[in-house]
Each structure stands twice: as C-alpha cells, then as structure tokens.
Amino acid sequence: MTGYNIFMSTQALITLVITIVSTILLAGGWLRPDLVALLTLGILGVSRLVSPDQALAGFSGSAVITILAISVIAAGLHQTGISYSLGQLMKKLAGSNENRLILVVMLSGAILSMVMNNIAAMSVLLPAAMSLSRLTRIPPSRMLMPLAFGVIAGGMATLFTTSNIITSSALKDAGFSPFGLLDFLPIGVPVILIAVLFMRFIGKRLLPERFPAGKVEHFHQKREELMNVYHINSSLWEVAVPHGSGMAGLSIRDGAWRTRIRVNVIGITRNGSFISSPTPDVIIREGDILLTQGEPALPVLEYYGLKLLEEKPITGELINGESTIAEIALAPHSNIVGKTLREIHFREKYNLTVLALWRAGKPIHIGFAGKPLRVGDGLLVRGSTKNLRILNQEHDFIFLEEDPDAIVHPKKARLAGLIGLATLFVGIAGWYPIALVALCGAAAMILTGCLNMDEAYASIDWKAIFLIAGLWPLSTAINSSGLSSQLIQSLLLFSSKVEPIILVSALLFVTMLLTNIMAGQAAAPIILAPIGLAIAKSTGLDARMVLMTIALGCSLAFPTPIGHPVNIIVMGSGGYSYKDYMKVGLPLTVCLFFVILFGLHLFWGL
Structure with missing residues (x-):
C-alpha cells in the first residue's frame, strides 16, 4: 500500500x-x-x-x-x-x-x-x-x-x-x-x-x-375498572338449554328473556362456536349454552327447564375480536332524557347490548330498560366497533372511552387478507x-x-x-x-x-x-x-x-x-x-x- x-x-x-x-x-x-x-x-x-x-x-x-x-x-x-x-x-x-x-x-x-x-x-x-x-x-x-x-x-x-x-x-x-x-x-x-x-x-x-x-394500556386498565365498578362479573351467568326446555325453539324476543328470566342474552355457544351479540330474532336451540347478564330467578329457570351452570363465566368472554365494551353517558341536552331504552328501541336501532345502568352511585343490572333515562346516567354497552362508532355520532350520547384494540372493519377481512397476500407474493417475486x-x-x-x-x-x-x-x-x-x-x-x-x-x-x-x-x-x-x-x-x-x-x-x-x-x-x-x-x-x-x-x-x- x-x-x-x-x-x-x-x-x-x-x-x-x-x-x-x-x-x-x-x-x-x-x-x-x-x-x-x-x-x-x-x-x-x-x-x-x-x-x-x-x-x-x-x-x-x-x-x-x-x-x-x-x-x-x-x-x-x-x-x-x-x-x-x-x-x-x-x-x-x-x-x-x-x-x-x-x-x-x-x-x-x-x-x-x-x-x-x-x-x-x-x-x-x-x-x-x-x-x-x-x-x-x-x-x-x-x-x-x-x-x-x-x-x-x-x-x-x-x-x-x-x-x-x-x-x-x-x-x-x-x-x-x-x-x-x-x-x-x-x-x-x-x-x-x-x-x-x-x-x-x-x-x-x-x-x-x-x-x-400508553393509550392501549390505559384502556385495558379502564376496562377492568369498568367491569369492577359495574359489578359485571357478579351479574354474568351461563345458562344451559337442555333437551325438552320450554325456551328451545323460541327466538330471544319471543322468549322474553329479560322479563321472564330477568337476564339479557349476550352470547351463545353452539356446536363449539361462539355467537357474539345475537339479535333478538336468533332462535334458541336445545344444547345451547347462553352467556347471560342480569339477576336470574332460579324458580323460573327450573320452570322453563333451564339449568344454571355452577362455574361463573369470566368477564373476558365479553370482549373478543368482534365485540368490545364502552361506557357512554347522556349528553346534558339530550333529546332522550325522560325516555326509556325500550321506548327509543336502543338495541334494535344500534344493535348494541346495554349491560348495566349506572345511577346514583350504583349499577342496575336488571329492569333498567323500562326506567326513564336521566342526565348523568351512565350506560355500559357491548357490541361491534362499527356499531359503537355509529352511536358515537349521535348527539344524545357522550363516549367516555373507546377501545384502541377494536376491529373496525370485520367485513373487509377477506379483502385485506387478499391484498396482504398479493403484496407479499409480488414482493417475493421481485418483479418490482x-x-x-x-x-x-x-x-x-x-x-x-x-x-x-x-x-x-x-x-x-x-x-x-x-x-x-x-x-x-x-x-x-x-x-x-x-x-x-x-x-x-x-x-x-x-x-x-x-x-x-x-x-x-x-x-x-x-x-x-x-x-x-x-x-x-x-x-x-x-x-x-x-x-x-x-x-x-x-x-x-x-x-x-x-x-x-x-x-x-x-x-x-x-x-x-x-x-x-x-x-x-x-x-x-x-x-x-x-x-x-x-x-x-x-x-x-x-x-x-x-x-x-x-x-x-x-x-x-x-
């Protein structure tokens, strides 16, 4: 050199x-x-x-x-x-x-x-x-x-x-x-x-x-706090529908689960698959395991041939890839103050399940659908992110928290997968x-x-x-x-x-x-x-x-x-x-x- x-x-x-x-x-x-x-x-x-x-x-x-x-x-x-x-x-x-x-x-x-x-x-x-x-x-x-x-x-x-x-x-x-x-x-x-x-x-x-x-972890902590504050775990039950039950063959609406059994049906396990947020028209079948929330009356369960399972479901079952929870409150000048959730057809309009009503410092798990809403009431709701975002556009409600993990466009999953695979294939091929x-x-x-x-x-x-x-x-x-x-x-x-x-x-x-x-x-x-x-x-x-x-x-x-x-x-x-x-x-x-x-x-x- x-x-x-x-x-x-x-x-x-x-x-x-x-x-x-x-x-x-x-x-x-x-x-x-x-x-x-x-x-x-x-x-x-x-x-x-x-x-x-x-x-x-x-x-x-x-x-x-x-x-x-x-x-x-x-x-x-x-x-x-x-x-x-x-x-x-x-x-x-x-x-x-x-x-x-x-x-x-x-x-x-x-x-x-x-x-x-x-x-x-x-x-x-x-x-x-x-x-x-x-x-x-x-x-x-x-x-x-x-x-x-x-x-x-x-x-x-x-x-x-x-x-x-x-x-x-x-x-x-x-x-x-x-x-x-x-x-x-x-x-x-x-x-x-x-x-x-x-x-x-x-x-x-x-x-x-x-x-x-920070936001994601904060929401996880907030979500757990919400579950505890609303006492959701204590109000969750799994109900089996045995052969010969009087509720089998009826839709959730026709079965009047909220008035007869004093529970909301928020999920169904059927043939190893979980149906999240079933609509009121879903037919209950023999062999179904229902995820319910409320205060079930045991004599009524026995009368209709239903069985309350001893093992309590965990709150994590409320949240999966398709469903999440959110807390909302009535806006100060809301047009629905004084109306009930049943009157405004909340579940049918937004396809969301209200898990509990917060009023006067305590949660109400059953019978709240017929109570007139007041300013300051809080609602713990469950459903798809898409439906939650539709609700968020309404001026009658204020969202207190939104889940950053939520799946926003589940119906686009197949399309997104195809785009991802196509991108991957062309990238591997090295054409561009x-x-x-x-x-x-x-x-x-x-x-x-x-x-x-x-x-x-x-x-x-x-x-x-x-x-x-x-x-x-x-x-x-x-x-x-x-x-x-x-x-x-x-x-x-x-x-x-x-x-x-x-x-x-x-x-x-x-x-x-x-x-x-x-x-x-x-x-x-x-x-x-x-x-x-x-x-x-x-x-x-x-x-x-x-x-x-x-x-x-x-x-x-x-x-x-x-x-x-x-x-x-x-x-x-x-x-x-x-x-x-x-x-x-x-x-x-x-x-x-x-x-x-x-x-x-x-x-x-x-």
Whole structure:
C-alpha cells in the first residue's frame, strides 16, 4: 500500500466527529432520537458535507417509503381482524407463557424470513405480534425486539436477504461461482438457534417492560375498572338449554328473556362456536349454552327447564375480536332524557347490548330498560366497533372511552387478507422494488375501505420515519468525505501483516460497524464487496469465504435501530430507545460474531 496517507482529510475528520457525537447522543438517551437525527441532518447540510438534495434524500428513500407503507398495511390487517386471527393462532401454539411466546415469535420470524424478504416477513408478523400482546396482556416491548432479531437471524440462513444478494452478484461479476440458496444454511441455522437461546435465557432479562402508546394500556386498565365498578362479573351467568326446555325453539324476543328470566342474552355457544351479540330474532336451540347478564330467578329457570351452570363465566368472554365494551353517558341536552331504552328501541336501532345502568352511585343490572333515562346516567354497552362508532355520532350520547384494540372493519377481512397476500407474493417475486410494492399495497388497503386516510396517517410511526430520514445523509457523508475509504485502506494495509483468522475477524468487525452506522443493508456490502475481493486476491484466501464474511457481517445489525429496517419498524410500536438496542443487541452480536467465525472455519476452510 505504497503512498497510503494515514491522515484524514478535514471533511472525513468532521464526519467522524459528527458520527461519534450522534452515536453517543443516541445511546445516551439525553435527547429524543428523532431530534438527534434531525440535528445531524441539519449540521451535515449546513457544513456542506452533503448537498441540500442529499440532506433531504432520506425522506424519499426506499427504506422510509417501505416503513411508511408497511405501517399502513399492518393497520389495515389489524382493523379488519386479520392480525387478531394470526395472534389467536400464535397464542394457541404458545399459550400465555412469556417464555414460550418469545420462542414462537422468534422462530416464526426466522422461518418466514428464510423464504421471503425480511421486510415482507415483518409486515406479516408485526400486526400479529401486536395482537398477541393485546390478547396476553404481555407488553409489546417484550415481544417485538425478539421478533425483529428472529427475522434478521433468519435472513442470515437464506439468499433472499439484500446483503446476501449483493455479495452473490459481486462474486458472479468477478468471475466466481455465486452463492446458492443453501450456501448460507450451515452457518445460518446455528445463528438462528443461538439467537433464540440467547433471547430465551439472557435477552429476555434485558428487555424493557413498557406499553409505549400508553393509550392501549390505559384502556385495558379502564376496562377492568369498568367491569369492577359495574359489578359485571357478579351479574354474568351461563345458562344451559337442555333437551325438552320450554325456551328451545323460541327466538330471544319471543322468549322474553329479560322479563321472564330477568337476564339479557349476550352470547351463545353452539356446536363449539361462539355467537357474539345475537339479535333478538336468533332462535334458541336445545344444547345451547347462553352467556347471560342480569339477576336470574332460579324458580323460573327450573320452570322453563333451564339449568344454571355452577362455574361463573369470566368477564373476558365479553370482549373478543368482534365485540368490545364502552361506557357512554347522556349528553346534558339530550333529546332522550325522560325516555326509556325500550321506548327509543336502543338495541334494535344500534344493535348494541346495554349491560348495566349506572345511577346514583350504583349499577342496575336488571329492569333498567323500562326506567326513564336521566342526565348523568351512565350506560355500559357491548357490541361491534362499527356499531359503537355509529352511536358515537349521535348527539344524545357522550363516549367516555373507546377501545384502541377494536376491529373496525370485520367485513373487509377477506379483502385485506387478499391484498396482504398479493403484496407479499409480488414482493417475493421481485418483479418490482419492495418499496413500490408495499406502497401499492397500502394504497389498495385505503381504496378498498379496509381503513380510511385518517386511520392510515394515525398508523404511521413518524418518530421512526424522522429517525431514519434524518440519519440517512450521514451514510452519504461517510462515503463522500472519504471516511469509509480511510477505514477500508486501513483494513487493506492491515491484511498484509496478519494471520487469516485475524484478518477475517477484522473484516467481520468493520462490516458490522459500517452496517450499524450507515443503515448498511445495501450500502455496506456495495462498499465492501470489491474490497473483499481485493483482499482475497492479495492474500490467497477463498473469495467466496471472504464475501460470505461480509454478507453475514451485514446482518449483525442488532446493536442499533438503524442497523436494519426491521429494527426501525418495531421501534415505535415497542417503545424502544437507542439504549435498549445496545443493551440487548450488543451482547447478542458478540455471541453471533464468534458463531460466524467458527462456522467460517468449519464450513469454509478459514
């Protein structure tokens, strides 16, 4: 390396200082990460280390567009109930045990990312994991980082990852045999296993425990308080309809359950399926198990051949994917003051069930349908989110709380699923860039009514958008200032003086470093692939082994959120800070660093 200058240019030195200061501020948590990113963008632009166009290029970059579009697609899957169904499936596999949930989430991410693009895998699993968090009441911060790390680790076992494709193409262009689909498996599978075991036994102790949005957790607490305040649990009963019952064969309306039995029928278990919020025209059949609410009279139950089950139902049965609860109050100038719920045909008009009336500091569970309503009365109602929102548009009622988990457009579930699958298929096929495919999928979700524009805007994690767009010009400056060249020239100089194992370790470390400071799933392998080929030529090392090192190093993106797009995607939903990624991701990276080196020795002749 004759003529190599050990001194950095002024631009490279300034870029290095900005990089170090930004990293310290992001890791220290003294300022919001999105604010640090915007400050970094501003300083780079003002100092002319990047042009104005380059400074703002991140906002139109493929990573930002992809993350934005996936947020909208995930919201569409959630609001139509698809994510709820996937969450139910994952819950069925893992139960409510956090350790098993971490295993299921990580392995699902790893397996799916082995057969498709990492971002596509995340777009499928993120809404399901969020729904799983809501179902199990386990904070999303305990699941989403394991999910992201599982997706990244799974990508190391397949050719479909961006960095793996780039290095394989570089080999082909240089006249070497490109990587095959299975070439990454011998190292990738042990990487997945070690990553899963690490998160199961060590990483889970380092994960934060927080509900980032606040609103969701507040509603869960509020919902439980409502159940307790209205004494709902004490008024829930399950009633069996045996053979020969006098109520069998009658509709709920004709059976007059509220007046005869003194209960409201709010659910029916029939042939293993649960019918939520049955209409008054639903026929009661022999063998049905009715979920009822009220004050049943035992002599009347016996008279009609009904059986009160001893085991009390739990309040959780009131809330499922299709139904939720809400508390409403009469507006001060309501037109229905003095009228009864029966007179205004409340249930028939809104298709909602009133569980209890709150008046004078206590709940009333039965007979309230015939009581004139007063200003200050509270009603605990149950039904679909769509019907609750229709009620919310009425000026006679004031909503005191709305469920943020609610499924808003259940009838669009099949359509949303088709859009999601189509987006996934086209993304896997690689006919168009993933950003464009995801954006079209998001637009299709909105056009078909799976969610509206306001819901789409609300679903986007703008903090993540500004973080990645703000730090994007830093990678440009690292390239254009000569800082990356300085690091690479140092590595080439170093390569002529050391043993292969030390050289490959240094190459793996530099690749990991550039990946985590340059958002380098594309940038790092593009820069390092020709350098790796030059090192292989000058040292006699196997070129495929050297580029395998670079490819795998680009996936050691665990210590920073900008290291990989999937880290950014879960950052807002999980409520993670930069420090959280360092705390969990750095020790995992150290473990996998040595696993990769051992794999290169064992399978690639290092």
